[in-house]
Amino acid sequence: MKATEAKLLEILRNVSQFIIPIYQRTYSWTEKECQQLWADLLRTGSTDAIGVHFIGSVVHIDEGLGNLAVQAPKLVIDGQQRLTTITLLLTALAEVLEALPEDQQEPIEGFAPAMIREYYLINRLQKGDKRFKLLLSDADRVTLMALVDPTAAAPPPEPSIRIQANHQFFLEQLRLPSTDLAMLCRGISKLLVVDVALARDQDNPQLIFESMNSTGRELSQADLIRNFVLMGQPPDLQEQLYTLHWRPMELLFGQEAYSGNEFSAFMRDFLTLQTGEVPLLNQVYDTFKAYARRPEIEQAGTESLLKDVHAVAKRYCRVVLGKEPDPDRHQAFFNLRELKVSVVNPLLLELYADHEASLLSHGEFLEALQLLESYVFRRAVCAIPSNSQQKTFATFSRSLRKENGHYLPSFKAHLLSLPSYRRFPSDAEFRREIQERNLYKFNKSCSYWLRRLENHQRKEPIAVANYTIEHILPQNPELSVPWRQALGENWKALQEEWLHRLGNLTLTGYNAELSDRPFLEKRNHEGGFAGSPLKLNQGLGQLESWGVEEIQARGAHLAERALAVWAAPELSEAQLAEYQTARTASPVSYSLADYPHLANPQVRALFNALDLGIRALDPNIYQEVLKYYIAYKCETNVVDIIPQAKQLKLVLNMPFAELDDPMNVALDVANIGTWGNGDVQIIVASHAEVPYAIGLIRQSLERQLDDATGSP
Structure with missing residues (x-):
C-alpha cells in the first residue's frame, strides 16, 4: 500500500481512466451531499486563507504498487461517490460556460470549457468506453456518459435517477445570477485527496474496504454484502x-x-x-x-x-x-x-x-x-x-x-x-373487541379494515380510496340540538363513548354534504345513506333514528361479518389432536397436594398471596405444577416457586445483572445448582415481603414480553 496527498484535478488530468468495479454500489449521493460540497467549494474559493479543502481518499487497485501518476486505468475501491459528483459538477460547469459570451468562458486560468472536458472528463483520442475518464458500473454508466459527451453516448431508456438529479442541481446553482463562477473554480482547484494505491498481490482490498472511515455517504448493509461476494472473485x-x-x-x-x-x-x-x-x-x-x-x-x-x-x-x-x-x-x-x-x-x-x-x-x-x-x-x-x-x-x-x-x-x-x-x-x-375498540384512532384512514368489510365477497370491488370515513353520529363536540335530543341528557358522555366504535363508522363520497346534519337529513340527502350503493350502509336507509341502540345493533351485525372476513382456522377435533403441539408437560401429573410444606397454614397462606399477586400481573399467566417446583408461565417461565418448611424460594427467569433490586434481597444463582429457571433467587418468608417480590417478578415478565426474539 502506498498513500500520497494530491490535488484532485491533477489526478483527473494524469489518470487515463477510473473504473468503478461491478461489485461497487450504484451512485447514491443525494442533493444534501451536493449542497454541502457546493457550500464547501464556495467557502474555499472565497479566500486565500484556505489553501486546500480535503474531501477524503481515492483507494484503487494496481497490479503492481504504483500511484495515480501512472497512465493506466485504476480500479476504484473507495472514492467513487466523490469522483462521480465532481465529474457531474465539471460537466455542468463546462455546459454553463459554453453558453456564455466567448470572453467570459474562462473565469480563471485553466477553466475554459474545452480544457475542463479534455483535461478532466474525456480522453479525446479514444473511442467507446475508453473515451471517458470515469467509467461507472452498469446501473449508472450510460447516463453519465451521455451527460459528459452526448456525441459518444445516448441517454438510456431508464436513466440513473441520482446522476440526472445531481447534474441538474449543479446546473441550477451555476446558472443563478448570484453565483461567482471564478470563486467556484478556485474552490475546485483547491480540492485535495489522499491517493491510496493497493497492490493486488500484497493487500487485501476487502479488509481495507471494510475498515475505511470515509467522508462519503455511509455504505448500506447490501453494499457491503455485494462487495463481499464479488470483490474477491476473479x-x-x-x-x-x-x-x-x-x-x-x-x-x-x-x-x-x-x-x-x-x-x-x-x-x-x-x-x-x-x-x-x-x-x-x-x-x-x-x-x-x-x-x-x-x-x-x-x-x-x-x-x-x-x-x-x-x-x-x-x-x-x-x-x-x-x-x-x-x-x-x-x-x-x-x-x-x-x-x-x-x-x-x-x-x-x-x-x-x-x-x-x-x-x-x-x-x-x-x-x-x-x-x-x-x-x-x-x-x-x-x-x-x-x-x-x-x-x-x-x-x-x-x-x-x-x-x-x-x-x-x-x-x-x-x-x-x-x-x-x-x-x-x-x-x-x-x-367483543372489534365492537368496543376505538377503531378510528386504531387506524385513522380506516382504509384497510373498511375496505375489507365492504368488499368481502364482492365480485366487483369498490375503490375505497374514492370515499372518506363518515361518523354517522358526528364528531363535532358541540352537537346540534336534534342530535342532543336524539341522545338524551347524557349526550356528551354517550358521544365520547360511542363515536369511534365500529357501529358508528362507515364510508361515503358525500362527507362534506352530510357533515353534522341530523340523521334523517343524512339518510335522505342526495348521496345519503338511503341511496348508498355500499354494503356498509345497507339498512341505514330504513332507520328512523340513530342512537346508542342503533350503534350497538349495527356494530354487532358488522362484527359477524368481520368474523367471516378475518376467519379463524377450522379443523375438526380429530385433526387438531393429530397436529397440535401440546405444551411441554411432565408425563406424570402433579398437584399442590404433592408439596408437603404447603400443608403448613402459614406457608400456604404466603403461597396463596403470591399466587394472587402473580396472576394479577397479566391475565395470560398460568400455573403449571411440576415435580420440583410450581411454574408460572406466560410465553415461558416467569417465576418458579419452591415451597420450603417456613418460607418460599422463588427463581426468576432473567439474568441477575438486569434486575433492579434496590433492597438487595436477590441472589445470583447462575453458577449454583437450584431447581427452577433463571439466574435470580429470592426468599419470601412473610406477607410484608410479598409486594416487593411481586415487583421483582414483574421485571421478569416485562423482560419476557419486551423480548422480540424470546422463546417460541
Whole structure:
C-alpha cells in the first residue's frame, strides 16, 4: 500500500481512466451531499486563507504498487461517490460556460470549457468506453456518459435517477445570477485527496474496504454484502455473477428501492429465512458473512449462494414490492402489506417457495395468506402486544408437516396452538373487541379494515380510496340540538363513548354534504345513506333514528361479518389432536397436594398471596405444577416457586445483572445448582415481603414480553 496527498484535478488530468468495479454500489449521493460540497467549494474559493479543502481518499487497485501518476486505468475501491459528483459538477460547469459570451468562458486560468472536458472528463483520442475518464458500473454508466459527451453516448431508456438529479442541481446553482463562477473554480482547484494505491498481490482490498472511515455517504448493509461476494472473485467470474444474478436483482428492485433500505431489509429476511434467527438491520452484513462461511455454504460455492439469494429476491419483490402478476396472490399480499407487519415476510417467502414447489396448491396458498392476515389483524384489534411476532414468524415453519396433504392442516393447527401473547384470538374475543375498540384512532384512514368489510365477497370491488370515513353520529363536540335530543341528557358522555366504535363508522363520497346534519337529513340527502350503493350502509336507509341502540345493533351485525372476513382456522377435533403441539408437560401429573410444606397454614397462606399477586400481573399467566417446583408461565417461565418448611424460594427467569433490586434481597444463582429457571433467587418468608417480590417478578415478565426474539 502506498498513500500520497494530491490535488484532485491533477489526478483527473494524469489518470487515463477510473473504473468503478461491478461489485461497487450504484451512485447514491443525494442533493444534501451536493449542497454541502457546493457550500464547501464556495467557502474555499472565497479566500486565500484556505489553501486546500480535503474531501477524503481515492483507494484503487494496481497490479503492481504504483500511484495515480501512472497512465493506466485504476480500479476504484473507495472514492467513487466523490469522483462521480465532481465529474457531474465539471460537466455542468463546462455546459454553463459554453453558453456564455466567448470572453467570459474562462473565469480563471485553466477553466475554459474545452480544457475542463479534455483535461478532466474525456480522453479525446479514444473511442467507446475508453473515451471517458470515469467509467461507472452498469446501473449508472450510460447516463453519465451521455451527460459528459452526448456525441459518444445516448441517454438510456431508464436513466440513473441520482446522476440526472445531481447534474441538474449543479446546473441550477451555476446558472443563478448570484453565483461567482471564478470563486467556484478556485474552490475546485483547491480540492485535495489522499491517493491510496493497493497492490493486488500484497493487500487485501476487502479488509481495507471494510475498515475505511470515509467522508462519503455511509455504505448500506447490501453494499457491503455485494462487495463481499464479488470483490474477491476473479474478474471473469465477477462479471458472470454480476450479470446473471446481482444486476437482475438491482433491476427487480428498481433504483429507489435498491438504493434505499429496501434491499438491506430483503437481505435480513433472506437470512431469517435461512437461519431461523432475526438479525438486527445494522448487523445484516456480519450475519451474512457468518452464514456464507458455514462449511456447507462454502462448499456449495459463491455462485450457488448468489443463485439462492436471487431466487428469494424474485419472491420478495412479488410479496413486498407489489410485483406479483397473479391477481389473487397480488391482492392477498397487498392486504398483508396494509397491516404493516414486515416481520411476517420471511414466512411468506417460505410459503411462496413451497407453493412454487407444489407443496401448497394455489388455493391452499391463498388460504394460508388469508389466515395470516386474520391472525395479525385480530391480534391488533384485541390489543395483544406484537413484540413476540418476530420470533413467532421466524420459527413458524418448524412446526409444519410439509408432506402431501398435511401442509395446510398443520399450518392451521400451529396457529391454533400458539399460547398466551402469541395466541390466535378466538371468535368471542375478536367479536367483543372489534365492537368496543376505538377503531378510528386504531387506524385513522380506516382504509384497510373498511375496505375489507365492504368488499368481502364482492365480485366487483369498490375503490375505497374514492370515499372518506363518515361518523354517522358526528364528531363535532358541540352537537346540534336534534342530535342532543336524539341522545338524551347524557349526550356528551354517550358521544365520547360511542363515536369511534365500529357501529358508528362507515364510508361515503358525500362527507362534506352530510357533515353534522341530523340523521334523517343524512339518510335522505342526495348521496345519503338511503341511496348508498355500499354494503356498509345497507339498512341505514330504513332507520328512523340513530342512537346508542342503533350503534350497538349495527356494530354487532358488522362484527359477524368481520368474523367471516378475518376467519379463524377450522379443523375438526380429530385433526387438531393429530397436529397440535401440546405444551411441554411432565408425563406424570402433579398437584399442590404433592408439596408437603404447603400443608403448613402459614406457608400456604404466603403461597396463596403470591399466587394472587402473580396472576394479577397479566391475565395470560398460568400455573403449571411440576415435580420440583410450581411454574408460572406466560410465553415461558416467569417465576418458579419452591415451597420450603417456613418460607418460599422463588427463581426468576432473567439474568441477575438486569434486575433492579434496590433492597438487595436477590441472589445470583447462575453458577449454583437450584431447581427452577433463571439466574435470580429470592426468599419470601412473610406477607410484608410479598409486594416487593411481586415487583421483582414483574421485571421478569416485562423482560419476557419486551423480548422480540424470546422463546417460541
